[in-house]
Amino acid sequence: MAESDNLALYRLWRPRTFSGMVAQEQVVFPLRQSVIDQKFSHALLFSGTRGTGKTSLAKIFAKAINCLNPDQGDPCNQCEICLAANDGSLMDINEIDAASHNSVDHIRRLTDEIVFTPVKAKYKVYIIDEVHMLSQGAFNALLKTLEEPPAHAVFIMATTEPHRIPATILSRCQHFQFRRIPNSEMIKRLDEIAKSIHLTVTEQALEVMAQLAGGALRDAIGLLDQTRQLRVDTIERDDVLLMAGRVPDEFLSQTARGILEQDPEALLANIQDLVMSGRDLTRFVTDLGGFFRNLLVVRVSQQPQALIQMRDQDIELLRSIARESDASSLTDLIVGLAELSTSLRF
Numbered sequence: 001m002a003e004s005d006n007l008a009l010y011r012l013w014r015p016r017t018f019s020g021m022v023a024q025e026q027v028v029f030p031l032r033q034s035v036i037d038q039k040f041s042h043a044l045l046f047s048g049t050r051g052t053g054k055t056s057l058a059k060i061f062a063k064a065i066n067c068l069n070p071d072q073g074d075p076c077n078q079c080e081i082c083l084a085a086n087d088g089s090l091m092d093i094n095e096i097d098a099a100s101h102n103s104v105d106h107i108r109r110l111t112d113e114i115v116f117t118p119v120k121a122k123y124k125v126y127i128i129d130e131v132h133m134l135s136q137g138a139f140n141a142l143l144k145t146l147e148e149p150p151a152h153a154v155f156i157m158a159t160t161e162p163h164r165i166p167a168t169i170l171s172r173c174q175h176f177q178f179r180r181i182p183n184s185e186m187i188k189r190l191d192e193i194a195k196s197i198h199l200t201v202t203e204q205a206l207e208v209m210a211q212l213a214g215g216a217l218r219d220a221i222g223l224l225d226q227t228r229q230l231r232v233d234t235i236e237r238d239d240v241l242l243m244a245g246r247v248p249d250e251f252l253s254q255t256a257r258g259i260l261e262q263d264p265e266a267l268l269a270n271i272q273d274l275v276m277s278g279r280d281l282t283r284f285v286t287d288l289g290g291f292f293r294n295l296l297v298v299r300v301s302q303q304p305q306a307l308i309q310m311r312d313q314d315i316e317l318l319r320s321i322a323r324e325s326d327a328s329s330l331t332d333l334i335v336g337l338a339e340l341s342t343s344l345r346f
């Protein structure tokens with residue numbers, strides 16, 4: 001999904017307090033407590049998959065430690081510090097994108113100015129996004145400051161790839177690990193957002209948005225934002241699949257049946273449709289592989305519900321298709337599709 005598009009809802013719903021965060025309790029709770037206790041590390045590392053709240057939480061923390069009227073550790077979002085932080089005019093909270101500012105000079109500039117006391121706030125906060133992108137020289141320059149940081153300085157480094165950060169830096173940071181956001185939590189938030197904009201979205205559509213987002217709430221909200229453009233009364237599961245360039249479930253089950261029943265005519269018609277619709281073939285092959293995997297699960301497992309997140313009637317449908325086959329043929333098909341998917345990609 002394009003990063004820049006469909007982010008209006010995401011920005012509007014970006015949490016501004018610890019309480020507003022979705023999931024990530026393992027990180028939110030200790031951070032909030034550290035604000036209440038006024039005891040926190042001056043170098044924090046946030047790691048985890050994209051779209052799971054790292055930058056949002058960094059901004060909340062930066063505000064919380066500087067807020068003039070915090071409530072149980074939460075920033076008030078009303079005092080002059082919070083307001084300035086929210087509109088981006090607070091000089092003492094700096095956000096640096098290490099992907100585009102990765103040189104020694106960029107970091108030197110930062111470490112040179114960090115010695116000066118904050119302009120307005122209590123702490124000078126540096127949020128360094130994608131910190132693993134820094135050059136070796138830049139890391140070395142940063143290390144010197146991390147070894148003896150001024151009392152008013154706080155670094156929050158965010159990364160999707162913590163293994164690329166030098167051990168010398170890691171050892172000076174308190175490390176917080178972000179998890180993929182569970183589908184149930186994403187669905188709850190998506191539902192809340194949809195209702196707020198009077199958008200009718202079926203439960204199955206919300207489910208598939210969460211599934212497609214793979215734990216990244218930002219992507220899920222982006223999908224919801226995209227569905228607004230469809231201008232239909234009710235957003236259904238297939239609408240979301242089509243919009244995401246995926247094929248509807250019905251299409252996958254027809255194709256699977258065609259393969260299992262060795263019905264070339266039905267298959268060719270399906271493939272023709274697929275090609276004409278301009279969908280991504282590699283994606284389709286991967287999805288079809290996933291469909292056969294689900295068939296295998298219902299074929300061999302007594303309790304497939306525990307392994308695949310699907311409604312009972314959908315599992316029944318899978319069962320009726322899986323009856324046409326056996327575990328070893330299904331396994332062969334899965335392996336074959338995985339190989340095909342790899343060869344299509346490279």
Ligand SMILES: [Zn+2]
Pocket residue numbers: 066067068069070075076077078079080081082083
């Ligand atoms: Zn405040």
